[in-house]
Amino acid sequence: DETFGxxxxxxxxxxRTK
Structure with a gap:
């Protein structure tokens, strides 16, 4: 789960950068 998040x-x- 941590990897997905x-x-x-x-x-x-x-x-957001774009």
Whole structure:
């Protein structure tokens, strides 16, 4: 579960940067 949450946060951060 921790791995999934960490990967999901990375995607959200990328979208915010764009």
């Amino acid at each position: 960490r990967r999901r946060q990375l995607r959200v951060s990328n979208r």
